[in-house]
Amino acid sequence: MADISKQFRHSTWYYRADPNGGQAASMTATTATVATTASALAVASAAPGRTGASGRAPEQIVRDLLTARGQGREPMPLKFAADSDQYVLDEWERLPAPEDFTEMPAATGRLLAAVLKKEKILIHGDYDVDGICATVVLLRFLRRCRADVDYYIPERLTDGYGLTQSGVDLAVSGHYDLVVTVDCGIRSFEEAETLTTAGIDLIITDHHEPLIEHGRIVLPRASAVLNPKIPESGYPFKDLAGVSVALKFCAALGPIFGHKDAWEEGEILAALGTLADSMPLVGENRLIVRRALPRLATLAEEDGGYPGLAALLATVIPHPDDRAGLSATDLAYKLIPLLNAAGRLGSCEDAVRLLLADTAAAAQPYIAALQAGNVERRAIQDYVFFAALRMLGENPELAGEPLLILAGEDWHPGVLGIVAARLMEVFTRPVLLLAAEDNLLRGSGRAPDGFNLLEILERCGEHLATFGGHAAACGLSVLPENLPALRTALRTILRDRRPAEPRQMIDLVLTPEEINPATAEAISELEPFGKGWEEPKYCTFNLPITACRVIGSGGEHLELTLATGGGRTERAVMFQAAGKASLIENLLQKQGTAYADCVFKFRAASWQGKPKLDIVVEELALRPSADFSLVHYLPEEWRGEQISALELGYIWRLCEQSLSAGVAIVDLGELSMAVAERWQRLPGANLLHGCLKLFQQAGILIQYRESVSVPRLTPESGWRRVAELLPPELAWRHVARPVILVRPSVRGERRRLSELEEYAALFAPDGD
Structure with a gap:
C-alpha cells in the first residue's frame, strides 16, 4: 500500500x-x-x-x-x-448495569427514603442541552413515582455554571430536604458545605472532571456521587453525558417503583444530550444514539412521550419521509441549536417547558420563542466574532500568543463558547474568551486535539476565581486585575507548545x-x-x-x-x-x-x-487545460475596472505580507499606492474591495470586513497620498475605512492556496 x-x-x-x-x-x-x-x-x-x-x-x-x-x-x-x-459493536454489545456505579446503592437508598417520607426534593440542573435533558429525565421519572419534586436551572448570565449559590439559597429558603444535581456539582465544594450546614442532603450526578490535588481525587461532601470520571466509580464507560448518568440513576430506581421502562422512557433525551455535548460516539454512547435515532424518526406529536419534541422535530424537518432517515448530523445541526439557544441568551425555561409539554399545541409558543432566540443568537455570535478579530488585528502581540485570551466589555457570555470554537479553528490553538460582568470576567474556552484545557487551567488556578469542564471545553471566571498574571502564566505553561498542522x-x-x-x-x-x-x-x-x-x-x-x-x-x-x-x-x-x-x-x-x-x-x-488563461473582469458595480491575473496575484501577495500573525488591519490607500508603484496605474477603492471579496470567496481569506475605526490621515497615510493624486470629483471613490483581513490558518507549514491564487501565480511568479 x-x-x-x-x-x-x-x-x-x-x-x-x-x-x-x-x-x-x-x-x-x-x-x-x-x-x-x-x-x-x-x-x-x-x-x-x-x-x-x-x-x-x-x-x-x-x-x-x-x-x-x-x-x-x-x-x-x-x-x-x-x-x-x-459488522457488530466492538466490546459494547450491551449497556452496562446502573448498579456498576459503586455509590449507586447509597444514591438509590437516599432517594427512596425521600420519596417514601414525602420529603421535598430539588433537582438542580444546568442550562445547556445536556443539563436541560438531564433535568427533564429525572423530573419526569420522579413525578411518575409521585415524589414531591421541583427543579431549578440557573441562568447563564446571572448565576454561572455549577451547583450555584442561587440554587442553594432556594433550597434553604424553600425548606427542601434533598438536592440532586444533574450535569453539575462535581467541583461545588462551598455550596455543598452550605447545604450540609443547613441540614440538606446532596446527591451529585455529573460527568465533568473531578478536582485532583496532590494526586488524589477531592470530592464535595454528599450522600452519594455518581460520576464515571471518578476512577473509583466502578463504572466501565467513562464518557457518558450528564443526562445519561441521570438516566442510569432512574434506571436503578425504576424496578423499585415498578417502572422497569425507565431507561427506554428517557433514552431519546440521553441521545440528544450526548450529541449536544459532543461526547465520543463510541462504546455505550454509540448504542444510546443508535437506538434512539429510529425512535426519534418516527416520533409522533400525538405520542404520550414527548409531543413537544415531536412538534419541534416536525418544524425543522417537515416532511415525514425526510425524517425517516434521521441522522445524528440532522439532530446536531437542525434541532439541538434551537434547544441550546434559550440557555445561551438567558433562561432556558422555554426549552424545558417544550420537553415537558403535554401536547403539540401547548409546545408551539415555546417553539416560536426558540426559533426567534436562535436568530438573535446568530447575530450576537457574529458581532462577538468580528469584535474579537478586530481586537487581534489592533493588538498583534495577542495574536502571537500560544493561547489566545481575549476579553470584551460588551460581549454576550452566552455565545463565547461558540465563538471560541470558531477562533480555535481559524488559529489552530486554544482560545479563552471572557466577558465583563459585575467586576468579574466570565467566559468559555475551547482547545484543539493535543491540548488538555482543563489541565492547563489547573496549573494556573491561583489566578482564576472559578473553572471547570473537560479537556476540550471549559468555563472559567477571573478577576480583571488577575488577567495580566493569567496571561503570563499561560505563556509560560505553553512556551514550547505549538499546535500541529491540522x-x-x-x-x-x-x-x-x-x-x-x-x-x-x-x-x-x-x-x-x-x-x-x-x-x-x-x-x-x-x-x-x-x-x-x-x-x-x-x-x-x-x-x-x-x-x-x-x-x-x-x-x-x-x-x-x-x-x-x-x-x-x-x-x-x-x-x-x-x-x-x-x-x-x-x-x-x-x-x-x-x-x-x-x-x-x-x-x-x-484541472485546467494547458492553454487556460485567467483574466478576471470584476462586476459592473465596480465601475468597469478590469484586473489581470498578474495584478490580482500581486495584490494578494501584498495582503499576505500583512498576515504573518493570521489577522491584520490593512490601509487600502497604502495598498493602492503599492500597486500603482508596481503597475503604473492607481486602482480605486471599489476595485480593491472587489479583490478582497474575491479572496474571501475563494477561501484565501476567511473573513474580510471594514474596520469600524476611522482612518488616521497622517502625512504618510496611503489615503492622503491617494487623494493628492486624484481630481477632487474622483476622490470620494477612495475614501474608505481600513479593512480587517483574516487568513484560514496561522501556523500551517504548507502555504494555503486556492485556484484563484494558484492561477495568478502562473502569470506572476514569486519574485516578480
Missing part, C-alpha cells in the same frame, strides 16, 4: 490507513497513481475525460472503509463478526461510478457518525463537473453538477466557495466539462419525500 498524502489547495489530506500516521510525502493534483486499501483499487489521475477502475459493490466499499479505519490510530467501535459480512483524513478513494445511492445506503448502516467516529470522507480524481451555479442568500456557496457515471448526475454543494464559479465556468465554456480532484462526504437523504444524495465537497482542485 502506498504511503501517500494528498495536498489540495487549502490543506493537506492524509489517508487514514497510512501506517506511518500520515508522515508521508505530499501528493499534488498531478500525481500519477494512488493505491488504497487491501482491495488495491488503483485510480489513475490521467488526462481529463478518463476515469478510474470500475465500481465496487457497496458491501465491499463498507468492508474497505472499516479495514482502512482499523489500520489507523482511532478506536474502532465497529468490527466484522467472525465468518460473517456483518490533519484531515481521507478514508477511501472512490471512482465516480461508486458515488451512488446504493453505496450511500450501505454506508448509512455505520451510523451514527460524530466525535470519535467521524463521517467518512472520500477522494475522487478526475471527477467530471458539467455545471455550476452560485447559491445562498448572500451568494457565497457553490452548487456543482457532477457526472458520476452511467449517465447519472448528482448535485453537490461546496460552502464558502463561490469564488471558484468563474474558474469552473471558464473551463466549461472552453472544454464543455471541467475535471477536478475532490474530497467530499455524501449520504443518502430525502427532500420533500424524494430520495437524493447529500454531497458536500470539502476540497476541490481543478
Whole structure:
C-alpha cells in the first residue's frame, strides 16, 4: 500500500490507513497513481475525460472503509463478526448495569427514603442541552413515582455554571430536604458545605472532571456521587453525558417503583444530550444514539412521550419521509441549536417547558420563542466574532500568543463558547474568551486535539476565581486585575507548545461510478457518525463537473453538477466557495466539462419525500487545460475596472505580507499606492474591495470586513497620498475605512492556496 498524502489547495489530506500516521510525502493534483486499501483499487489521475477502475459493490466499499479505519490510530467501535459480512459493536454489545456505579446503592437508598417520607426534593440542573435533558429525565421519572419534586436551572448570565449559590439559597429558603444535581456539582465544594450546614442532603450526578490535588481525587461532601470520571466509580464507560448518568440513576430506581421502562422512557433525551455535548460516539454512547435515532424518526406529536419534541422535530424537518432517515448530523445541526439557544441568551425555561409539554399545541409558543432566540443568537455570535478579530488585528502581540485570551466589555457570555470554537479553528490553538460582568470576567474556552484545557487551567488556578469542564471545553471566571498574571502564566505553561498542522483524513478513494445511492445506503448502516467516529470522507480524481451555479442568500456557496457515471448526475454543494464559479465556468465554456480532484462526504437523504444524495465537497482542485488563461473582469458595480491575473496575484501577495500573525488591519490607500508603484496605474477603492471579496470567496481569506475605526490621515497615510493624486470629483471613490483581513490558518507549514491564487501565480511568479 502506498504511503501517500494528498495536498489540495487549502490543506493537506492524509489517508487514514497510512501506517506511518500520515508522515508521508505530499501528493499534488498531478500525481500519477494512488493505491488504497487491501482491495488495491488503483485510480489513475490521467488526462481529463478518463476515469478510474470500475465500481465496487457497496458491501465491499463498507468492508474497505472499516479495514482502512482499523489500520489507523482511532478506536474502532465497529468490527466484522467472525465468518460473517456483518459488522457488530466492538466490546459494547450491551449497556452496562446502573448498579456498576459503586455509590449507586447509597444514591438509590437516599432517594427512596425521600420519596417514601414525602420529603421535598430539588433537582438542580444546568442550562445547556445536556443539563436541560438531564433535568427533564429525572423530573419526569420522579413525578411518575409521585415524589414531591421541583427543579431549578440557573441562568447563564446571572448565576454561572455549577451547583450555584442561587440554587442553594432556594433550597434553604424553600425548606427542601434533598438536592440532586444533574450535569453539575462535581467541583461545588462551598455550596455543598452550605447545604450540609443547613441540614440538606446532596446527591451529585455529573460527568465533568473531578478536582485532583496532590494526586488524589477531592470530592464535595454528599450522600452519594455518581460520576464515571471518578476512577473509583466502578463504572466501565467513562464518557457518558450528564443526562445519561441521570438516566442510569432512574434506571436503578425504576424496578423499585415498578417502572422497569425507565431507561427506554428517557433514552431519546440521553441521545440528544450526548450529541449536544459532543461526547465520543463510541462504546455505550454509540448504542444510546443508535437506538434512539429510529425512535426519534418516527416520533409522533400525538405520542404520550414527548409531543413537544415531536412538534419541534416536525418544524425543522417537515416532511415525514425526510425524517425517516434521521441522522445524528440532522439532530446536531437542525434541532439541538434551537434547544441550546434559550440557555445561551438567558433562561432556558422555554426549552424545558417544550420537553415537558403535554401536547403539540401547548409546545408551539415555546417553539416560536426558540426559533426567534436562535436568530438573535446568530447575530450576537457574529458581532462577538468580528469584535474579537478586530481586537487581534489592533493588538498583534495577542495574536502571537500560544493561547489566545481575549476579553470584551460588551460581549454576550452566552455565545463565547461558540465563538471560541470558531477562533480555535481559524488559529489552530486554544482560545479563552471572557466577558465583563459585575467586576468579574466570565467566559468559555475551547482547545484543539493535543491540548488538555482543563489541565492547563489547573496549573494556573491561583489566578482564576472559578473553572471547570473537560479537556476540550471549559468555563472559567477571573478577576480583571488577575488577567495580566493569567496571561503570563499561560505563556509560560505553553512556551514550547505549538499546535500541529491540522490533519484531515481521507478514508477511501472512490471512482465516480461508486458515488451512488446504493453505496450511500450501505454506508448509512455505520451510523451514527460524530466525535470519535467521524463521517467518512472520500477522494475522487478526475471527477467530471458539467455545471455550476452560485447559491445562498448572500451568494457565497457553490452548487456543482457532477457526472458520476452511467449517465447519472448528482448535485453537490461546496460552502464558502463561490469564488471558484468563474474558474469552473471558464473551463466549461472552453472544454464543455471541467475535471477536478475532490474530497467530499455524501449520504443518502430525502427532500420533500424524494430520495437524493447529500454531497458536500470539502476540497476541490481543478484541472485546467494547458492553454487556460485567467483574466478576471470584476462586476459592473465596480465601475468597469478590469484586473489581470498578474495584478490580482500581486495584490494578494501584498495582503499576505500583512498576515504573518493570521489577522491584520490593512490601509487600502497604502495598498493602492503599492500597486500603482508596481503597475503604473492607481486602482480605486471599489476595485480593491472587489479583490478582497474575491479572496474571501475563494477561501484565501476567511473573513474580510471594514474596520469600524476611522482612518488616521497622517502625512504618510496611503489615503492622503491617494487623494493628492486624484481630481477632487474622483476622490470620494477612495475614501474608505481600513479593512480587517483574516487568513484560514496561522501556523500551517504548507502555504494555503486556492485556484484563484494558484492561477495568478502562473502569470506572476514569486519574485516578480
